[in-house]
Amino acid sequence: MEEKKSRVLILGAGRSSAHLIQYLLNHATELGIHLRVGDADVKMAEEKVGASTDASVFECDAENENLLESEMAHAEIVVSMLPAFMHPKIAKLCLKLHKHLITPSYLSSEMMSMDQEARAKNLIFLNEMGVDPGIDHMSAMKIIHALKQKGADIHAFYSLTGGLIAPESDNNPWNYKITWNPRNVVLAGAGGTAHYRENGKDKLIPYQRLFERTMSVEIPNYGEFEGYANRDSMAYEELYDLPGIPTLYRGTLRKKGFSQAWNVLVQWGLTDDTRVMNWDQMSMQAFTQTFLPDDSLAYIKREVSNEVLYKLQWLGLWDVVPVPIKRGTAAQVIQALIEERWSLAPLDRDMLVMCHLFDYALDGKHFRMQSSMVLEGENNRYTAMSATVGLPMAIAVKHILNDSWKQRGVILPIHQEIYEPILEELIKFNIQFTEQIKEC
C-alpha cells in the first residue's frame, strides 16, 4: 500500500518558479510530498516538472474559483507565485479550507486583515518570502538581532539589492539585462517620491532627481555599484524594530554609470506612461526627436556626455527603423526596446547582488559593517533571480510541513526561528553573505 503523501500546491510556473519546483522535486521523497503545479500555460508547468513522478500539472485559470478550491482542498500547503493582486483571493480560500500559504509578494493591508482568523485556525500565511522582499529581511534581521544582543547602537542602515548580469555575460554598455518584470524596469521610481532618513532628517527625492542622487557601493571582487532610493525606506523602521534610527535607506543596485544614462530617458520624458501616441510610420529617430526641443547633435551633446550618448545610441534611440509598437506610451516603446536589447541569451548568467551597510557604536567605538551576497545564475532558466526568490520559499515549505515553527498568522520572515534555518540552508546553494567590519 502506498504511503499517503502531502500535497504541495504551486500556483504559477513562470520564470521565478524554476528553483522552487526543482528543490521540492529533489526533496519529494524525503518530505513525502506530491507536487501539484498549475499555470495558465500548462506547458510551462510541464516543462518545469519534467519527467518526475512526484509531480503532476494542471491548467490553472486563476479566475476559476471552483477549480482553485478543488485543487487547494487536496493540498496541505499553497505556494502562490501568481501576480500580487491575486493573493488576497487565494488567502481567503486558504482560510476557508484551512491551508498554509506562502507568497513572495509584499504584504498588503487586505492580507494583513486576515491575521486574526489565520491565527485562530493555526495557519501560517508567510509573505515577502522571496529575495527582495525576503532574503533582505532575513539577512538584515540576523545582523540586527546579533548587534542588539551585543549591545551595539545602530545608527545607520543601508540596504541595497539589484537583479543584474554576471561579469562574463555582461556584454552591453548599460551593464544590465532584464531578470524580472520589464514594465517595472521602465517605470522604476515613477510611482512617487522616494522617502528615506539621513542623519536624523527625513529626505524626499522626486522621480526627476532619483537617478541623479545615487549612492556608491563597492562589492568585493565585483567592483563599483550605485544605488537609487526605493519608494519608502521608512516603512522598515518599525518592521526591523529600529525606532528612531538616524539613517535608514533602502535602494536598488545598478552597475556604476547606469543611472546617469537612465536619467536622460527620465529627463527627456521617454519613460512617460501618461500619453498614448500613434507611432505608426515613425522611425525610432523621429520618436526620440519628439522629446527634444532641438534634435541637432550639438544640442544633444550639450545635454549628455559621450559615454551616455553611446548608451542611448546602443539602445536604438536614433535608429532609422520603425518604432517597435504602433501605438502606446513612450514607456511602452522603451519597454519594447529593452525587452529586445536587454534580454538574457540562453547561456547568459544573471547575478543577484545584495548589500547591507550598518554603522554602529559598540563599547565606545564606531564601526561600519558591510554584509554582501552575490549569486550568479546558471543560465537563462536557472537564474540567480529564480534561485533567490524560489529557494527561500521552497525551504519554508519544508519547515512548515515539518511543523518546526511556532509563528502563526500573517507573518514575514523577520523571526529568528524562520530566518536562521533558511539562511543556513541557503549557504548550500551559494547564497551566502560575507561580512567586513571596519572601525571608523
Next chain:
Amino acid sequence: MEEKKSRVLILGAGRSSAHLIQYLLNHATELGIHLRVGDADVKMAEEKVGASTDASVFECDAENENLLESEMAHAEIVVSMLPAFMHPKIAKLCLKLHKHLITPSYLSSEMMSMDQEARAKNLIFLNEMGVDPGIDHMSAMKIIHALKQKGADIHAFYSLTGGLIAPESDNNPWNYKITWNPRNVVLAGAGGTAHYRENGKDKLIPYQRLFERTMSVEIPNYGEFEGYANRDSMAYEELYDLPGIPTLYRGTLRKKGFSQAWNVLVQWGLTDDTRVMNWDQMSMQAFTQTFLPDDSLAYIKREVSNEVLYKLQWLGLWDVVPVPIKRGTAAQVIQALIEERWSLAPLDRDMLVMCHLFDYALDGKHFRMQSSMVLEGENNRYTAMSATVGLPMAIAVKHILNDSWKQRGVILPIHQEIYEPILEELIKFNIQFTEQIKEC
C-alpha cells in the same frame, strides 16, 4: 397683473459668478427675467445678488437631486458654475426637464454622449463658455474663419492665456497672484506630458522639462511674457478645423521669469502630490531641506541664480516658522504658502491676458498676425477673471432666451452665430482684441 418672467437658474455663486450675476441683474428688466441663485454657502449668493428685487437665493446642496430638480423645473435656462465633475448630473436633469444649459467647463465625453437627446429635445447645452476655454475659442475661430475666407493658408497657430496681476498691483517678485483654483496653480502641468506640433513634427514635453521649454511673447504696452505648453494642444486641430496644420501650440502665460523659478520647485520635488508626510514640529526651512541632498547655501547657489533664489526666499522656503499644515503632501504645503503670499488684496486688480499668433501665407506673401487682449480687473471681487468667465455666459443667456441661435445639442462657442455677437458685446466691457500684422 404681473408679467410672467423667465427664470434663469445660476448654480454656484463663487468668485467666478460676480460678473455673470451682475450682468443678468442689470439686464433683468429688459430680458424679463428673474434670477434664482443657489450656492452651498447661501451668504455668497446673497452677497452677489445684493438688494435686487429681480433675484432670489437658495441654499444649494448639489447632492440633493430633489432640490435641484424642483429649482430647475421653474427655470428656462440653467447656468452651472459648479465643479466640472457635477455637470453630467446637471445635464441629465436638464434633459429630463427640457432646460437649456450653459457651463464654463471642458466638454466631457459623458456630456458629449447627451448630444443626440439634447438635439431631439431642441435644447442647447453650451459648454466651454468662459475665458479659457471660451473666449479663446471665439476669438480664434473669428480669425480662422476670416483668414480662410480670404484664402489664406494658416501654417502656425499659437494660443496663450494667463490669469495674472495688473502692473499697478504687481508687487511681488514672481509677478503673479492667484485668480483661480490654487490647487491647480500648484499642480499645473503635473497631470501628464504636454503634446503639441511644431513644423510638422509632434512634440512631447514631460513635466520635468515643462517650465524650462517656454516660449516668449511680447504683449503691446505690457512687456514680455512667457508661455508653457498646455496638456494637449493637438485636440484643437479638429476642433478649430485646422487639419494637418504644421504648428499648433496652446500654452499658459506668465510674466517673464516666473517659469525658471517655478521649475526649481518642480525639480526639487516641492510640487509632489504623492507622498503624505508629517510636518508637525517642522520649520519651513527644514521642510525645504527635506528635498535637498545638501542644504548648504553653496549647494543651493550652484543650483539656482540669485534672482531665482530671491523668489524662493520670498515665498518663505527658508523661513524659521512652522510649516503651514501639519500633515499632507509637499504640494499641499506649497499651496498653503502661495494662498497666503499670492493672494489678491481687496484693492488688487488682476489681469487676464490672451494672445493668438498666426503664421499664414496669402497671395504669395507670408504674414504673422498677433491678436491679443488684456483686461484688468476692478478689484478682488470684480476681477478680470470673473468678467472674462462670466460675461460670455451671461450674454449667451440673453441670446438663448431671445432664441437667436440655430445650433442645438451639446455645443461649443466655435460657431459664427455664437461668437460674433458675443465678441461684439464683450467690447463694451473692454474685452477687446487688438491685431498686429507683419509681413515676414
